[in-house]
Amino acid sequence: MNLEMMLLSVDFENLHQILRNLYQEMLPLCSDMIGVAKGVSGLGALFYVAYRVWQALSRAEPIDVFPLLRPFALGLCIMFFPTMVLGTINAVISPVVQGTHVILEGQMTDVQELQNRKEQLEYESRLREGKEWLVDDEAYEQKLADLGISHIGKIVSLWAERTWYGIKMWFRQLMRDFFELLFHAAGLSIDVLRTFFLIVLSILGPLSFALSVYDGFHATLTHWIARYLSVYLWLPIADLFSAVLSKIQALMLKTDIALLQDPSYIPDGANGMYILFLIIGIIGYFSIPTVAGWVIQAGGMGSYHRNVNTMAARGAALAGGVAGAGAGNVGGRLVEK
Numbered sequence: 001m002n003l004e005m006m007l008l009s010v011d012f013e014n015l016h017q018i019l020r021n022l023y024q025e026m027l028p029l030c031s032d033m034i035g036v037a038k039g040v041s042g043l044g045a046l047f048y049v050a051y052r053v054w055q056a057l058s059r060a061e062p063i064d065v066f067p068l069l070r071p072f073a074l075g076l077c078i079m080f081f082p083t084m085v086l087g088t089i090n091a092v093i094s095p096v097v098q099g100t101h102v103i104l105e106g107q108m109t110d111v112q113e114l115q116n117r118k119e120q121l122e123y124e125s126r127l128r129e130g131k132e133w134l135v136d137d138e139a140y141e142q143k144l145a146d147l148g149i150s151h152i153g154k155i156v157s158l159w160a161e162r163t164w165y166g167i168k169m170w171f172r173q174l175m176r177d178f179f180e181l182l183f184h185a186a187g188l189s190i191d192v193l194r195t196f197f198l199i200v201l202s203i204l205g206p207l208s209f210a211l212s213v214y215d216g217f218h219a220t221l222t223h224w225i226a227r228y229l230s231v232y233l234w235l236p237i238a239d240l241f242s243a244v245l246s247k248i249q250a251l252m253l254k255t256d257i258a259l260l261q262d263p264s265y266i267p268d269g270a271n272g273m274y275i276l277f278l279i280i281g282i283i284g285y286f287s288i289p290t291v292a293g294w295v296i297q298a299g300g301m302g303s304y305h306r307n308v309n310t311m312a313a314r315g316a317a318l319a320g321g322v323a324g325a326g327a328g329n330v331g332g333r334l335v336e337k
Helices: 004-058 066-081 081-131 137-147 152-203 205-212 217-233 232-261 272-285 288-295 302-336
Strands: none
Touching: 004 066, 004 081, 004 152, 004 205, 066 205, 081 205, 081 217, 081 232, 137 272, 137 288, 152 205, 152 217, 152 232, 152 272, 205 217, 217 272, 232 272, 232 288
C-alpha cells in the first residue's frame, strides 16, 4: 500500500516538474513577438507624441515633455522584455513561491512520520487482539502449522476470516486510491492551466505593452501585470492549501495514534474520514484561482472563475456520488461483516 502511494506521488511530482521546465523552455519564444511589438509600439509612439504636440501648439500652450516619455519607456520594456519585465516580476515573486514550498515540505515530513507511526500501532493492536495472522503472512502460516490437519474446521474458518478481511482491505484501499487519484488530478489540472496562462501572457506580453501605447488601451498594461501576478500566485497559494491539508491530516493522524495507544481500542481500518478529506481537497483546489483574485485583483477573468467553480461543483457531485454508492453501500455491508 505504501509503495503504491509513494509511486503515485512520485509520478505526479514528476509531472509538476515537467510543467515548470516547460514554462522555462517556452519563455524564449516571447522574443519572437518583440519585433512585431516594436513596430506596433513605434507607430503608436509616433501618433502619441504627434497628437500631444499638435494639441499643445494649437492651444498655444507650452509642450509638457514628461508625459511624452511614456511610449519610450514602454519601448525599452519591449526591447528587453524577457529580462526587464519577466525577469523582474519573477525575481520579486520567487521568494514567496520558495517560502510557501518550504512550509509545504515541512508539513509533508510530519505527515509521513505520523503515518508510519500509525501503521506500526495498528500492527501492534492486531498483536494485542491475538489476530496478527490477519496482517502477517508468517504468523498465518505458523497458525496453520500449529492447528495441523486434524483441525480442518478451524483451518477453513481461519482461511475464510483472513480472506474476508483481505477483501475488505482491498475494497477500502481501492476507494482510497481512486480518490487520491482524483485529488492529485485536481492539483495537476490547476498547475496545467497556470502554466498555459503564464506561457500565453509571457509570449504575447510584448504585444500587450505595445498596444498600451495607444490612447484608449492604456489599461492594457496594468491588466496584463495584474493577470500575470494573479496567475503566478496560483502556485504559492496551492502550496499553502496543500500545507493546510497536510496539517489537518496530521491532526487526524495524531487523533488516531492517541486512540491506538489505548490497549482496549481495536481499529476497524475504515477510510471514511480520509475519503471525505480528499473530497474537500478536490473542491478546494478549484477555488485557488478565486483566492488569487483576492490577493491581486485581475479583471477579465470572471467568466473563467465561474467555469472553474462549475467544474468544481460537478467534480464534487461526481465524487460524492461515487463515495455514496461505493463506500456507503458496499463498504457498509463489508464493515457489518
